[in-house]
Amino acid sequence: MAKIWLVEDDQNLANLTKVALAKKGYQVMVFYESLQVLAEAKKQKPDLILMDVMLPGQSGPETVTALRNDPNFRNIPVIFLTALLSTEESALGMTIDKVNYKTLGKPYDIKRLLEVVETSLIKK
Amino acid sequence: MNKKDKKLLFVASFDDASILRKFTILFLVASILPMVLLYYIYAQNSRHGHIGINPANFTIAMVLMVLGVFVGFISMHSLLKKVVNISKENSKALGNILSPDTVKELNQGENEIVILSRSFSAVTQQLEEKNKKLRSMYELQKDFTSMVSHELRTPLASIKMAVELVAEEAVGEINIEQKEILGRAQQEADRLKRLIDDILYLSKIEADKLQMNFMIDDLHRVMTPIVESQKYVAQSRGLYLKTEFDPGVPQLSFDRDRIIQVLNNLLSNAIKFTKEGGITVKTLNKISENCVVVSVVDTGRGISQEDLPKLFGKFQQIDSAQENVDGGTGLGLAISREIITRHSGKIWVESKLGVGTAFNFTLPIKEIKSAKISSFSPYSSTQKRGQDA
Numbered sequence: 001m002a003k004i005w006l007v008e009d010d011q012n013l014a015n016l017t018k019v020a021l022a023k024k025g026y027q028v029m030v031f032y033e034s035l036q037v038l039a040e041a042k043k044q045k046p047d048l049i050l051m052d053v054m055l056p057g058q059s060g061p062e063t064v065t066a067l068r069n070d071p072n073f074r075n076i077p078v079i080f081l082t083a084l085l086s087t088e089e090s091a092l093g094m095t096i097d098k099v100n101y102k103t104l105g106k107p108y109d110i111k112r113l114l115e116v117v118e119t120s121l122i123k124k
Numbered sequence: 125m126n127k128k129d130k131k132l133l134f135v136a137s138f139d140d141a142s143i144l145r146k147f148t149i150l151f152l153v154a155s156i157l158p159m160v161l162l163y164y165i166y167a168q169n170s171r172h173g174h175i176g177i178n179p180a181n182f183t184i185a186m187v188l189m190v191l192g193v194f195v196g197f198i199s200m201h202s203l204l205k206k207v208v209n210i211s212k213e214n215s216k217a218l219g220n221i222l223s224p225d226t227v228k229e230l231n232q233g234e235n236e237i238v239i240l241s242r243s244f245s246a247v248t249q250q251l252e253e254k255n256k257k258l259r260s261m262y263e264l265q266k267d268f269t270s271m272v273s274h275e276l277r278t279p280l281a282s283i284k285m286a287v288e289l290v291a292e293e294a295v296g297e298i299n300i301e302q303k304e305i306l307g308r309a310q311q312e313a314d315r316l317k318r319l320i321d322d323i324l325y326l327s328k329i330e331a332d333k334l335q336m337n338f339m340i341d342d343l344h345r346v347m348t349p350i351v352e353s354q355k356y357v358a359q360s361r362g363l364y365l366k367t368e369f370d371p372g373v374p375q376l377s378f379d380r381d382r383i384i385q386v387l388n389n390l391l392s393n394a395i396k397f398t399k400e401g402g403i404t405v406k407t408l409n410k411i412s413e414n415c416v417v418v419s420v421v422d423t424g425r426g427i428s429q430e431d432l433p434k435l436f437g438k439f440q441q442i443d444s445a446q447e448n449v450d451g452g453t454g455l456g457l458a459i460s461r462e463i464i465t466r467h468s469g470k471i472w473v474e475s476k477l478g479v480g481t482a483f484n485f486t487l488p489i490k491e492i493k494s495a496k497i498s499s500f501s502p503y504s505s506t507q508k509r510g511q512d513a
Contacts, residue, residue, distance in 0.1 A: 013278060019289060107284045107313070107317055108281065110288050110292065
């Protein structure tokens with residue numbers, strides 16, 4: 001049962017996404033802001049991170065950059081969730097520090113969400 | 125008034141005089157004075173018996189000089205007259221850009237070159253100020269667009285997810301009636317999603333924020349797969365979809381993805397509003413106007429003359445009930461128009477009630493010198509970087 005960290009500041013969306021993933025058997029931990037993630041990162045690591053782009057305080061990309069400083073987190077797949085791009089734009093992914101990350105544009109279908117999560121975990 | 129003041133006044137008024145007047149005075153002084161001097165010297169010489177010059181030759185020389193002066197005067201005068209006219213026209217045109225008081229101030233005095241240079245400075249200043257205003261508006265627009273995008277999409281994401289969880293029976297079984305009702309909610313949520321996408325897209329194009337990627341390409345080769353994919357939809361509604369491509373259409377410079385967007389929009393509209401018969405996609409090389417005309421002609425019910433001007437407006441729907449069922453956003457044509465305008469083309473509609481409608485757009489034929497040539501690949505514009513196929 002893969003462990004997924006979901007970093008999303010909108011509580012409704014976070015809870016609904018957690019339900020959708022949990023029903024498929026994933027263990028989901030929800031964080032509402034960057035500091036919580038970085039604190040937990042010192043104790044354990046997940047198999048996959050779903051990261052919202054716009055967060056209070058440090059943004060999603062900034063948080064990922066900070067996490068990558070830890071060698072344990074260098075190979076954990078990260079998928080960005082964003083409301084800033086259209087479906088067309090999010091298909092191109094997001095590039096941070098010359099690395100291209102998959103992006104899921106909001107609103108996303110459960111089907112699409114599960115597809116992307118599955119593919120990322122297999123790759124790992 | 126003392127002598128010094130009079131002298132200053134004369135110099136100032138001379139400086140401020142019309143360039144034509146100044147030129148005439150200066151030219152006459154500069155040309156006639158030496159001629160008078162020359163004649164005086166000749167007259168003195170002949171009186172004292174020193175005839176060094178043949179009188180006849182001297183007369184010819186004088187005549188030629190006078191002619192030269194005359195021709196020089198006429199040509200310079202007409203040249204300066206043109207400058208005076210430019211200044212007058214400019215003063216008239218300024219009325220459209222600057223306030224009447226400013227224009228009056230600028231036109232003080234009679235020296236046309238001074239007036240012209242004053243007005244150039246004033247207009248440049250105005251343009252700089254307007255540019256500053258526009259730039260800051262664009263920045264605001266960009267932030268507002270991002271805000272709107274985020275604020276609208278986030279709650280919509282929750283709504284869609286909640287409906288989908290129940291509809292997919294992830295949280296318990298539901299009956300057919302419940303499923304159907306939730307299905308409608310999902311449809312509307314999807315429609316809202318497309319609407320937000322279209323609004324933001326249109327907003328970006330209008331704010332000139334969308335980069336067009338012009339490449340030299342074969343229009344027919346780009347259009348054919350789009351027509352083929354829409355053929356299936358047309359045929360499922362019992363309509364034909366054919367092409368009449370002009371073989372004389374040359375290579376053109378255009379943004380492939382945007383033109384595909386326009387074509388898809390026009391085709392889906394045509395299919396939507398045609399009940400029998402079908403749609404023809406035509407291209408024509410209009411040499412006389414140095415452009416290519418693309419037409420999407422349908423045998424639909426047509427559009428009344430009074431409705432025609434409204435079509436390219438935002439959220440304009442001719443038959444709202446029908447449009448809603450088919451999930452249109454009402455922005456497709458507005459977006460298409462922006463795209464074609466950015467291509468320096470025109471887009472227009474011709475229609476006859478009961479006969480059909482033709483949507484047409486033009487793409488200019490530009491000189492192919494340094495533009496990029498497209499290496500046609502079906503996947504080049506929709507590369508899914510970082511994603512598995």
